Amino acid sequence: MVKVTYITHDGDQITVEAAEGDSVMSAAIAEGLDGIVGECGGSMMCATCHCYLDPDWADRAGSRADGEDDMLDSAVCDVTDRSRLSCQIRLTAELDGLVVHLPEEQV
């Protein structure tokens, strides 16, 4: 199992355990977390799974997938160099302890 901590816009921290191969988006949805919508189910068609990588993880969580930049353009909140579509981050053992921050809103 891989632990992921989500930090909400209000500063609440929620840590969940998910299986390797799950996405950061699907792990959040499975826990019923507010803050990630995942409207398209992970097919990179909506940007309602926008998250910000914690600075400590920015270099370790891989780079954006093809097309991710374009879809992030439709994110509701500001996009930064740490912005990712959480559906495109697959959990691996190397990402155990990953921390992501959630935007104020997704839609």
Ligand code: FES
């Ligand atoms: S869930 Fe739609 S782009 Fe990630």
